Amino acid sequence: MATISRGRIDKRRAILEGAFAVFARLGYARAGVQDIADEAGVAKPTVYNHMTDKATLFRNAVEAVAQALLDERLAALEPLADPGDDLRSTLEGVADELLRLHTDDRSCALRRLLYSEILRFPDLLDIVKGGGPRLHQALADRLARLALQGRLRAADPDEAAEQFMALLVGPLEVRSEMGTRALPEAELRSLARAAVRTFLVAWGAD
Amino acid sequence: MATISRGRIDKRRAILEGAFAVFARLGYARAGVQDIADEAGVAKPTVYNHMTDKATLFRNAVEAVAQALLDERLAALEPLADPGDDLRSTLEGVADELLRLHTDDRSCALRRLLYSEILRFPDLLDIVKGGGPRLHQALADRLARLALQGRLRAADPDEAAEQFMALLVGPLEVRSEMGTRALPEAELRSLARAAVRTFLVAWGAD
DNA sequence: CATCACTTGAACTCATGGGTTCAAAATAGC
DNA sequence: GCTATTTTGAACCCATGAGTTCAAGTGATG
Numbered sequence: 001m002a003t004i005s006r007g008r009i010d011k012r013r014a015i016l017e018g019a020f021a022v023f024a025r026l027g028y029a030r031a032g033v034q035d036i037a038d039e040a041g042v043a044k045p046t047v048y049n050h051m052t053d054k055a056t057l058f059r060n061a062v063e064a065v066a067q068a069l070l071d072e073r074l075a076a077l078e079p080l081a082d083p084g085d086d087l088r089s090t091l092e093g094v095a096d097e098l099l100r101l102h103t104d105d106r107s108c109a110l111r112r113l114l115y116s117e118i119l120r121f122p123d124l125l126d127i128v129k130g131g132g133p134r135l136h137q138a139l140a141d142r143l144a145r146l147a148l149q150g151r152l153r154a155a156d157p158d159e160a161a162e163q164f165m166a167l168l169v170g171p172l173e174v175r176s177e178m179g180t181r182a183l184p185e186a187e188l189r190s191l192a193r194a195a196v197r198t199f200l201v202a203w204g205a206d
Numbered sequence: 207m208a209t210i211s212r213g214r215i216d217k218r219r220a221i222l223e224g225a226f227a228v229f230a231r232l233g234y235a236r237a238g239v240q241d242i243a244d245e246a247g248v249a250k251p252t253v254y255n256h257m258t259d260k261a262t263l264f265r266n267a268v269e270a271v272a273q274a275l276l277d278e279r280l281a282a283l284e285p286l287a288d289p290g291d292d293l294r295s296t297l298e299g300v301a302d303e304l305l306r307l308h309t310d311d312r313s314c315a316l317r318r319l320l321y322s323e324i325l326r327f328p329d330l331l332d333i334v335k336g337g338g339p340r341l342h343q344a345l346a347d348r349l350a351r352l353a354l355q356g357r358l359r360a361a362d363p364d365e366a367a368e369q370f371m372a373l374l375v376g377p378l379e380v381r382s383e384m385g386t387r388a389l390p391e392a393e394l395r396s397l398a399r400a401a402v403r404t405f406l407v408a409w410g411a412d
Numbered sequence: 413c414a415t416c417a418c419t420t421g422a423a424c425t426c427a428t429g430g431g432t433t434c435a436a437a438a439t440a441g442c
Numbered sequence: 443g444c445t446a447t448t449t450t451g452a453a454c455c456c457a458t459g460a461g462t463t464c465a466a467g468t469g470a471t472g
Binding site: 120125202 | 233234317324339368372
Protein backbone atom coordinates (compact mmCIF):
# COMPACT_ATOMS: atom_id res chain seq x y z
CA MET A 1 0.00 0.00 0.00
CA ALA A 2 3.06 2.21 0.26
CA THR A 3 2.98 2.50 -3.51
CA ILE A 4 -0.33 4.30 -3.58
CA SER A 5 -0.96 6.21 -0.40
CA ARG A 6 1.87 7.38 1.81
CA GLY A 7 0.96 9.06 5.03
CA ARG A 8 -2.11 10.52 6.56
CA ILE A 9 -2.51 13.24 3.97
CA ASP A 10 -3.01 10.86 1.07
CA LYS A 11 -5.51 8.88 3.10
CA ARG A 12 -7.44 12.01 3.86
CA ARG A 13 -7.56 12.92 0.20
CA ALA A 14 -8.64 9.40 -0.73
CA ILE A 15 -11.44 9.61 1.81
CA LEU A 16 -12.67 12.96 0.55
CA GLU A 17 -12.57 11.81 -3.05
CA GLY A 18 -14.34 8.57 -2.25
CA ALA A 19 -16.89 10.46 -0.21
CA PHE A 20 -17.69 12.85 -3.03
CA ALA A 21 -17.98 10.00 -5.50
CA VAL A 22 -20.44 8.13 -3.32
CA PHE A 23 -22.41 11.20 -2.31
CA ALA A 24 -22.63 12.16 -5.98
CA ARG A 25 -23.90 8.73 -6.91
CA LEU A 26 -26.36 8.17 -4.07
CA GLY A 27 -27.07 11.50 -2.44
CA TYR A 28 -26.32 12.38 1.15
CA ALA A 29 -28.93 10.29 2.89
CA ARG A 30 -28.46 7.06 0.96
CA ALA A 31 -24.70 7.15 1.00
CA GLY A 32 -23.34 4.84 3.68
CA VAL A 33 -20.13 5.56 5.50
CA GLN A 34 -19.16 1.97 4.78
CA ASP A 35 -19.71 2.58 1.05
CA ILE A 36 -17.44 5.59 1.28
CA ALA A 37 -14.77 3.67 3.15
CA ASP A 38 -14.87 0.95 0.47
CA GLU A 39 -14.69 3.48 -2.35
CA ALA A 40 -11.70 5.12 -0.69
CA GLY A 41 -10.03 1.77 -0.04
CA VAL A 42 -10.03 2.34 3.68
CA ALA A 43 -11.63 0.91 6.81
CA LYS A 44 -14.68 2.53 8.35
CA PRO A 45 -13.00 3.52 11.64
CA THR A 46 -10.32 5.23 9.59
CA VAL A 47 -12.97 7.46 8.11
CA TYR A 48 -14.12 8.42 11.58
CA ASN A 49 -10.52 8.94 12.54
CA HIS A 50 -10.31 11.75 10.01
CA MET A 51 -13.84 13.17 10.18
CA THR A 52 -15.96 13.39 13.28
CA ASP A 53 -19.18 12.41 11.56
CA LYS A 54 -20.96 11.98 8.26
CA ALA A 55 -22.04 15.61 8.08
CA THR A 56 -18.55 17.06 8.33
CA LEU A 57 -17.33 14.43 5.92
CA PHE A 58 -19.94 15.71 3.51
CA ARG A 59 -19.03 19.35 4.06
CA ASN A 60 -15.33 18.72 3.54
CA ALA A 61 -15.85 16.58 0.46
CA VAL A 62 -18.11 19.19 -1.12
CA GLU A 63 -15.77 21.99 -0.19
CA ALA A 64 -12.75 20.31 -1.78
CA VAL A 65 -14.54 19.69 -5.06
CA ALA A 66 -16.19 23.09 -5.12
CA GLN A 67 -12.84 24.73 -4.60
CA ALA A 68 -11.28 22.83 -7.48
CA LEU A 69 -14.18 23.55 -9.82
CA LEU A 70 -14.21 27.23 -8.93
CA ASP A 71 -10.52 27.48 -9.73
CA GLU A 72 -11.08 25.88 -13.11
CA ARG A 73 -13.85 28.30 -13.95
CA LEU A 74 -11.79 31.27 -12.84
CA ALA A 75 -8.95 30.07 -15.04
CA ALA A 76 -11.36 29.80 -17.95
CA LEU A 77 -11.91 33.55 -17.74
CA GLU A 78 -8.23 34.34 -18.23
CA PRO A 79 -8.37 34.96 -21.99
CA LEU A 80 -10.62 37.93 -21.31
CA ALA A 81 -7.70 39.70 -19.64
CA ASP A 82 -6.11 40.16 -23.01
CA PRO A 83 -8.45 39.42 -25.88
CA GLY A 84 -6.92 39.88 -29.31
CA ASP A 85 -8.56 42.15 -31.83
CA ASP A 86 -11.33 39.60 -32.29
CA LEU A 87 -13.38 40.05 -29.14
CA ARG A 88 -16.15 37.82 -30.41
CA SER A 89 -13.98 34.79 -30.92
CA THR A 90 -12.31 35.29 -27.55
CA LEU A 91 -15.71 35.42 -25.88
CA GLU A 92 -16.75 32.31 -27.77
CA GLY A 93 -13.64 30.52 -26.59
CA VAL A 94 -14.34 31.43 -22.98
CA ALA A 95 -17.99 30.51 -23.39
CA ASP A 96 -17.04 27.17 -24.84
CA GLU A 97 -14.74 26.38 -21.98
CA LEU A 98 -17.32 27.45 -19.38
CA LEU A 99 -19.90 25.21 -20.98
CA ARG A 100 -17.47 22.33 -21.03
CA LEU A 101 -16.77 22.80 -17.34
CA HIS A 102 -20.46 23.17 -16.56
CA THR A 103 -21.25 19.83 -18.17
CA ASP A 104 -18.46 18.04 -16.34
CA ASP A 105 -19.66 15.11 -14.24
CA ARG A 106 -18.39 16.52 -10.99
CA SER A 107 -19.89 19.87 -11.79
CA CYS A 108 -23.31 18.35 -12.38
CA ALA A 109 -23.01 16.21 -9.28
CA LEU A 110 -22.07 19.22 -7.18
CA ARG A 111 -25.08 21.12 -8.47
CA ARG A 112 -27.37 18.22 -7.62
CA LEU A 113 -25.93 17.89 -4.15
CA LEU A 114 -26.27 21.60 -3.49
CA TYR A 115 -29.89 21.80 -4.55
CA SER A 116 -30.59 18.63 -2.67
CA GLU A 117 -29.01 19.47 0.68
CA ILE A 118 -29.06 23.24 0.75
CA LEU A 119 -31.83 23.30 3.36
CA ARG A 120 -29.99 20.95 5.73
CA PHE A 121 -26.56 22.52 5.06
CA PRO A 122 -27.16 26.24 4.52
CA ASP A 123 -23.48 26.95 5.12
CA LEU A 124 -22.61 25.09 1.93
CA LEU A 125 -23.49 28.21 -0.01
CA ASP A 126 -20.69 30.25 1.51
CA ILE A 127 -18.32 27.31 1.34
CA VAL A 128 -18.97 26.91 -2.35
CA LYS A 129 -18.82 30.55 -3.27
CA GLY A 130 -15.60 30.74 -1.31
CA GLY A 131 -16.19 34.15 0.21
CA GLY A 132 -18.22 36.46 -1.95
CA PRO A 133 -19.36 35.66 -5.47
CA ARG A 134 -15.84 35.19 -6.79
CA LEU A 135 -16.75 33.99 -10.26
CA HIS A 136 -19.29 36.72 -10.90
CA GLN A 137 -16.88 39.30 -9.55
CA ALA A 138 -14.02 38.15 -11.74
CA LEU A 139 -16.18 38.16 -14.85
CA ALA A 140 -17.65 41.57 -14.05
CA ASP A 141 -14.12 42.92 -13.57
CA ARG A 142 -13.01 41.68 -16.97
CA LEU A 143 -16.07 43.13 -18.63
CA ALA A 144 -15.57 46.47 -16.89
CA ARG A 145 -12.05 46.61 -18.28
CA LEU A 146 -13.34 45.93 -21.77
CA ALA A 147 -15.97 48.62 -21.33
CA LEU A 148 -13.27 51.10 -20.34
CA GLN A 149 -11.41 50.22 -23.52
CA GLY A 150 -14.54 51.06 -25.45
CA ARG A 151 -15.04 47.49 -26.60
CA LEU A 152 -18.24 46.96 -24.66
CA ARG A 153 -21.11 49.18 -23.68
CA ALA A 154 -20.21 50.67 -20.32
CA ALA A 155 -23.66 50.56 -18.80
CA ASP A 156 -23.36 48.04 -15.96
CA PRO A 157 -20.66 45.37 -15.81
CA ASP A 158 -22.44 43.47 -13.04
CA GLU A 159 -25.61 43.17 -15.06
CA ALA A 160 -23.58 42.26 -18.11
CA ALA A 161 -21.77 39.49 -16.24
CA GLU A 162 -25.02 38.20 -14.82
CA GLN A 163 -26.63 38.03 -18.22
CA PHE A 164 -23.59 36.54 -19.91
CA MET A 165 -23.63 33.62 -17.50
CA ALA A 166 -27.40 33.31 -17.77
CA LEU A 167 -27.37 33.20 -21.57
CA LEU A 168 -24.68 30.59 -21.42
CA VAL A 169 -25.88 28.27 -18.72
CA GLY A 170 -29.65 28.64 -18.85
CA PRO A 171 -30.19 27.04 -22.24
CA LEU A 172 -27.62 24.38 -21.42
CA GLU A 173 -29.39 23.36 -18.26
CA VAL A 174 -32.67 23.02 -20.13
CA ARG A 175 -31.29 21.07 -23.06
CA SER A 176 -29.14 18.76 -20.98
CA GLU A 177 -32.21 18.09 -18.82
CA MET A 178 -30.60 19.13 -15.57
CA GLY A 179 -27.29 17.61 -16.44
CA THR A 180 -28.86 14.24 -17.16
CA ARG A 181 -28.18 14.08 -20.88
CA ALA A 182 -24.83 14.69 -22.53
CA LEU A 183 -24.88 17.12 -25.44
CA PRO A 184 -22.73 16.62 -28.52
CA GLU A 185 -19.72 18.91 -28.85
CA ALA A 186 -21.28 20.64 -31.84
CA GLU A 187 -24.39 21.56 -29.89
CA LEU A 188 -22.29 22.97 -27.07
CA ARG A 189 -20.37 25.18 -29.47
CA SER A 190 -23.58 26.28 -31.08
CA LEU A 191 -24.96 27.23 -27.67
CA ALA A 192 -21.82 29.21 -26.92
CA ARG A 193 -22.03 31.08 -30.19
CA ALA A 194 -25.71 31.87 -29.70
CA ALA A 195 -25.07 33.21 -26.23
CA VAL A 196 -22.17 35.38 -27.37
CA ARG A 197 -24.14 36.62 -30.35
CA THR A 198 -26.98 37.89 -28.19
CA PHE A 199 -24.59 39.15 -25.56
CA LEU A 200 -22.71 41.24 -28.10
CA VAL A 201 -25.86 42.64 -29.64
CA ALA A 202 -26.90 43.82 -26.21
CA TRP A 203 -23.54 44.78 -24.75
CA GLY A 204 -21.15 45.22 -27.65
CA ALA A 205 -19.81 48.65 -28.50
CA ASP A 206 -21.86 50.03 -31.35
CA MET B 207 -64.17 14.59 9.98
CA ALA B 208 -67.13 14.78 7.60
CA THR B 209 -66.67 18.54 7.60
CA ILE B 210 -63.23 18.41 6.06
CA SER B 211 -62.72 15.35 3.92
CA ARG B 212 -65.62 13.51 2.32
CA GLY B 213 -64.84 10.43 0.34
CA ARG B 214 -61.81 8.69 -0.97
CA ILE B 215 -60.94 11.41 -3.44
CA ASP B 216 -60.42 14.07 -0.81
CA LYS B 217 -58.29 11.67 1.20
CA ARG B 218 -56.17 10.97 -1.81
CA ARG B 219 -55.65 14.66 -2.41
CA ALA B 220 -54.83 15.22 1.25
CA ILE B 221 -52.25 12.45 1.08
CA LEU B 222 -50.62 13.83 -2.05
CA GLU B 223 -50.50 17.33 -0.62
CA GLY B 224 -49.11 16.12 2.68
CA ALA B 225 -46.59 14.00 0.85
CA PHE B 226 -45.34 16.91 -1.22
CA ALA B 227 -45.09 19.12 1.83
CA VAL B 228 -43.01 16.59 3.72
CA PHE B 229 -40.86 15.64 0.74
CA ALA B 230 -40.23 19.31 0.12
CA ARG B 231 -39.22 19.88 3.71
CA LEU B 232 -37.06 16.79 4.24
CA GLY B 233 -36.20 15.35 0.85
CA TYR B 234 -37.16 11.92 -0.38
CA ALA B 235 -34.90 9.80 1.77
CA ARG B 236 -35.51 11.52 5.10
CA ALA B 237 -39.24 11.84 4.69
CA GLY B 238 -41.01 9.14 6.67
CA VAL B 239 -44.31 7.68 5.54
CA GLN B 240 -45.51 8.24 9.08
CA ASP B 241 -44.60 11.93 8.81
CA ILE B 242 -46.60 12.12 5.62
CA ALA B 243 -49.58 10.38 7.15
CA ASP B 244 -49.51 12.83 10.07
CA GLU B 245 -49.20 15.84 7.76
CA ALA B 246 -52.16 14.58 5.75
CA GLY B 247 -54.19 13.86 8.89
CA VAL B 248 -54.46 10.19 8.04
CA ALA B 249 -53.24 6.84 9.35
CA LYS B 250 -50.22 5.15 7.87
CA PRO B 251 -52.07 2.11 6.48
CA THR B 252 -54.42 4.51 4.71
CA VAL B 253 -51.45 5.90 2.83
CA TYR B 254 -50.51 2.41 1.69
CA ASN B 255 -54.13 1.82 0.82
CA HIS B 256 -53.87 4.55 -1.81
CA MET B 257 -50.26 4.16 -2.94
CA THR B 258 -48.41 0.91 -3.24
CA ASP B 259 -45.15 2.25 -1.84
CA LYS B 260 -43.14 5.32 -1.00
CA ALA B 261 -41.72 5.67 -4.50
CA THR B 262 -45.08 5.85 -6.27
CA LEU B 263 -46.31 8.16 -3.54
CA PHE B 264 -43.40 10.42 -4.41
CA ARG B 265 -44.01 10.22 -8.14
CA ASN B 266 -47.70 11.03 -7.78
CA ALA B 267 -47.11 13.89 -5.37
CA VAL B 268 -44.50 15.44 -7.64
CA GLU B 269 -46.65 14.94 -10.70
CA ALA B 270 -49.64 16.69 -9.16
CA VAL B 271 -47.65 19.72 -8.11
CA ALA B 272 -45.71 19.88 -11.35
CA GLN B 273 -48.92 19.80 -13.31
CA ALA B 274 -50.39 22.67 -11.31
CA LEU B 275 -47.25 24.77 -11.59
CA LEU B 276 -46.95 24.16 -15.30
CA ASP B 277 -50.53 25.32 -15.80
CA GLU B 278 -49.82 28.51 -13.89
CA ARG B 279 -46.79 29.26 -15.99
CA LEU B 280 -48.65 28.58 -19.19
CA ALA B 281 -51.39 30.93 -18.06
CA ALA B 282 -48.78 33.58 -17.35
CA LEU B 283 -47.90 33.62 -21.05
CA GLU B 284 -51.44 34.52 -22.09
CA PRO B 285 -50.92 38.27 -22.40
CA LEU B 286 -48.47 37.62 -25.21
CA ALA B 287 -51.33 36.35 -27.34
CA ASP B 288 -52.59 39.88 -27.64
CA PRO B 289 -50.09 42.47 -26.48
CA GLY B 290 -51.27 46.03 -26.78
CA ASP B 291 -49.22 48.57 -28.67
CA ASP B 292 -46.66 48.57 -25.88
CA LEU B 293 -44.86 45.28 -26.40
CA ARG B 294 -42.21 46.12 -23.84
CA SER B 295 -44.60 46.60 -21.00
CA THR B 296 -46.49 43.45 -21.92
CA LEU B 297 -43.25 41.49 -21.88
CA GLU B 298 -42.36 43.03 -18.57
CA GLY B 299 -45.70 42.01 -17.15
CA VAL B 300 -45.23 38.43 -18.29
CA ALA B 301 -41.67 38.43 -17.04
CA ASP B 302 -42.81 39.72 -13.68
CA GLU B 303 -45.40 37.01 -13.33
CA LEU B 304 -42.97 34.28 -14.40
CA LEU B 305 -40.47 35.46 -11.81
CA ARG B 306 -43.16 35.50 -9.16
CA LEU B 307 -44.11 31.94 -10.01
CA HIS B 308 -40.49 30.86 -10.12
CA THR B 309 -39.87 32.14 -6.59
CA ASP B 310 -42.94 30.43 -5.21
CA ASP B 311 -42.21 28.01 -2.37
CA ARG B 312 -43.61 25.00 -4.16
CA SER B 313 -41.75 25.92 -7.30
CA CYS B 314 -38.45 26.08 -5.43
CA ALA B 315 -39.21 22.86 -3.59
CA LEU B 316 -40.04 21.10 -6.83
CA ARG B 317 -36.77 22.23 -8.36
CA ARG B 318 -34.84 20.97 -5.34
CA LEU B 319 -36.60 17.61 -5.44
CA LEU B 320 -35.97 17.21 -9.15
CA TYR B 321 -32.26 17.94 -8.95
CA SER B 322 -32.04 15.76 -5.89
CA GLU B 323 -33.82 12.66 -7.15
CA ILE B 324 -33.42 12.87 -10.89
CA LEU B 325 -30.89 10.01 -10.92
CA ARG B 326 -33.14 7.67 -8.94
CA PHE B 327 -36.34 8.76 -10.74
CA PRO B 328 -35.36 9.52 -14.34
CA ASP B 329 -39.00 9.31 -15.40
CA LEU B 330 -39.76 12.44 -13.36
CA LEU B 331 -38.43 14.52 -16.24
CA ASP B 332 -41.14 13.42 -18.61
CA ILE B 333 -43.75 13.58 -15.88
CA VAL B 334 -42.83 17.16 -15.12
CA LYS B 335 -42.59 18.36 -18.68
CA GLY B 336 -45.92 16.71 -19.29
CA GLY B 337 -45.15 15.45 -22.76
CA GLY B 338 -42.72 17.56 -24.69
CA PRO B 339 -41.37 20.90 -23.52
CA ARG B 340 -44.78 22.50 -23.24
CA LEU B 341 -43.70 25.78 -21.69
CA HIS B 342 -40.89 26.38 -24.13
CA GLN B 343 -43.14 25.46 -27.01
CA ALA B 344 -45.89 27.82 -25.92
CA LEU B 345 -43.49 30.72 -25.51
CA ALA B 346 -41.78 30.04 -28.83
CA ASP B 347 -45.18 29.99 -30.51
CA ARG B 348 -46.10 33.38 -29.08
CA LEU B 349 -42.79 34.84 -30.11
CA ALA B 350 -43.13 33.42 -33.61
CA ARG B 351 -46.50 35.14 -33.96
CA LEU B 352 -44.96 38.42 -32.87
CA ALA B 353 -42.16 37.95 -35.35
CA LEU B 354 -44.68 37.41 -38.14
CA GLN B 355 -46.34 40.66 -37.14
CA GLY B 356 -42.97 42.34 -37.54
CA ARG B 357 -42.73 43.18 -33.87
CA LEU B 358 -39.75 40.91 -33.23
CA ARG B 359 -36.80 39.84 -35.28
CA ALA B 360 -37.85 36.70 -37.12
CA ALA B 361 -34.56 34.86 -36.83
CA ASP B 362 -35.34 31.90 -34.60
CA PRO B 363 -38.28 31.80 -32.18
CA ASP B 364 -36.93 28.74 -30.38
CA GLU B 365 -33.65 30.41 -29.64
CA ALA B 366 -35.48 33.56 -28.64
CA ALA B 367 -37.69 31.67 -26.22
CA GLU B 368 -34.71 29.85 -24.78
CA GLN B 369 -32.84 33.07 -24.18
CA PHE B 370 -35.85 34.91 -22.82
CA MET B 371 -36.28 32.29 -20.13
CA ALA B 372 -32.56 32.19 -19.47
CA LEU B 373 -32.29 35.95 -19.05
CA LEU B 374 -35.20 35.85 -16.64
CA VAL B 375 -34.45 32.86 -14.51
CA GLY B 376 -30.66 32.69 -14.55
CA PRO B 377 -29.98 35.88 -12.63
CA LEU B 378 -32.86 35.10 -10.29
CA GLU B 379 -31.45 31.72 -9.39
CA VAL B 380 -28.07 33.25 -8.62
CA ARG B 381 -29.39 36.14 -6.55
CA SER B 382 -31.90 34.10 -4.61
CA GLU B 383 -29.10 31.62 -3.88
CA MET B 384 -30.88 28.61 -5.33
CA GLY B 385 -34.23 29.67 -4.03
CA THR B 386 -32.94 29.98 -0.50
CA ARG B 387 -33.29 33.74 -0.07
CA ALA B 388 -36.42 35.73 -0.82
CA LEU B 389 -35.89 38.78 -2.99
CA PRO B 390 -37.81 42.02 -2.41
CA GLU B 391 -40.56 42.80 -4.91
CA ALA B 392 -38.59 45.75 -6.24
CA GLU B 393 -35.58 43.61 -7.06
CA LEU B 394 -37.78 41.11 -8.87
CA ARG B 395 -39.28 43.83 -11.02
CA SER B 396 -35.85 45.22 -11.70
CA LEU B 397 -34.69 41.76 -12.82
CA ALA B 398 -37.68 41.47 -15.11
CA ARG B 399 -37.02 44.85 -16.68
CA ALA B 400 -33.32 44.08 -17.18
CA ALA B 401 -34.15 40.78 -18.86
CA VAL B 402 -36.72 42.37 -21.17
CA ARG B 403 -34.39 45.23 -22.00
CA THR B 404 -31.63 42.91 -23.17
CA PHE B 405 -34.12 40.63 -24.87
CA LEU B 406 -35.57 43.48 -26.88
CA VAL B 407 -32.18 44.82 -27.87
CA ALA B 408 -31.33 41.41 -29.25
CA TRP B 409 -34.71 40.36 -30.61
CA GLY B 410 -36.79 43.49 -30.99
CA ALA B 411 -37.70 44.71 -34.45
CA ASP B 412 -35.33 47.49 -35.39
C1' DC C 413 14.79 -2.88 18.33
C1' DA C 414 11.35 -0.38 20.65
C1' DT C 415 7.87 2.95 20.70
C1' DC C 416 4.09 5.44 19.10
C1' DA C 417 0.50 6.63 15.94
C1' DC C 418 -2.37 5.01 12.79
C1' DT C 419 -5.06 1.40 10.42
C1' DT C 420 -7.91 -2.61 10.12
C1' DG C 421 -11.72 -5.94 10.33
C1' DA C 422 -15.22 -7.60 12.78
C1' DA C 423 -18.51 -7.44 15.95
C1' DC C 424 -21.71 -4.68 18.52
C1' DT C 425 -25.39 -1.03 20.01
C1' DC C 426 -29.09 1.51 19.02
C1' DA C 427 -32.26 4.27 16.43
C1' DT C 428 -34.91 4.82 12.36
C1' DG C 429 -38.08 3.62 9.07
C1' DG C 430 -40.53 0.82 5.18
C1' DG C 431 -44.14 -2.12 4.94
C1' DT C 432 -47.62 -5.43 7.09
C1' DT C 433 -51.11 -7.34 10.15
C1' DC C 434 -55.34 -7.22 12.71
C1' DA C 435 -59.28 -6.27 15.23
C1' DA C 436 -62.19 -2.49 16.12
C1' DA C 437 -64.47 1.59 14.48
C1' DA C 438 -66.28 4.62 11.04
C1' DT C 439 -68.33 5.51 6.68
C1' DA C 440 -70.64 4.81 2.12
C1' DG C 441 -74.09 3.06 -0.56
C1' DC C 442 -78.44 1.01 -1.08
C1' DG D 443 -80.95 -0.07 8.99
C1' DC D 444 -77.66 -3.27 6.90
C1' DT D 445 -73.72 -4.59 4.33
C1' DA D 446 -69.32 -3.73 2.07
C1' DT D 447 -65.59 -0.84 1.98
C1' DT D 448 -62.31 2.14 4.34
C1' DT D 449 -60.06 3.93 8.02
C1' DT D 450 -57.60 3.67 12.22
C1' DG D 451 -54.18 2.83 15.82
C1' DA D 452 -51.08 0.01 17.59
C1' DA D 453 -48.15 -3.42 17.47
C1' DC D 454 -45.03 -5.93 14.86
C1' DC D 455 -41.00 -7.71 11.53
C1' DC D 456 -36.94 -6.77 9.41
C1' DA D 457 -33.37 -4.28 6.98
C1' DT D 458 -30.30 -0.58 7.04
C1' DG D 459 -27.00 2.32 8.76
C1' DA D 460 -24.48 5.73 12.08
C1' DG D 461 -21.13 5.50 15.27
C1' DT D 462 -18.19 2.76 18.72
C1' DT D 463 -15.18 -0.71 20.65
C1' DC D 464 -11.29 -3.60 20.65
C1' DA D 465 -7.61 -6.60 19.83
C1' DA D 466 -4.40 -7.41 16.34
C1' DG D 467 -1.59 -5.55 12.72
C1' DT D 468 1.32 -2.12 10.21
C1' DG D 469 4.32 1.64 9.56
C1' DA D 470 7.38 5.03 10.55
C1' DT D 471 10.89 7.24 13.76
C1' DG D 472 14.65 7.52 16.86
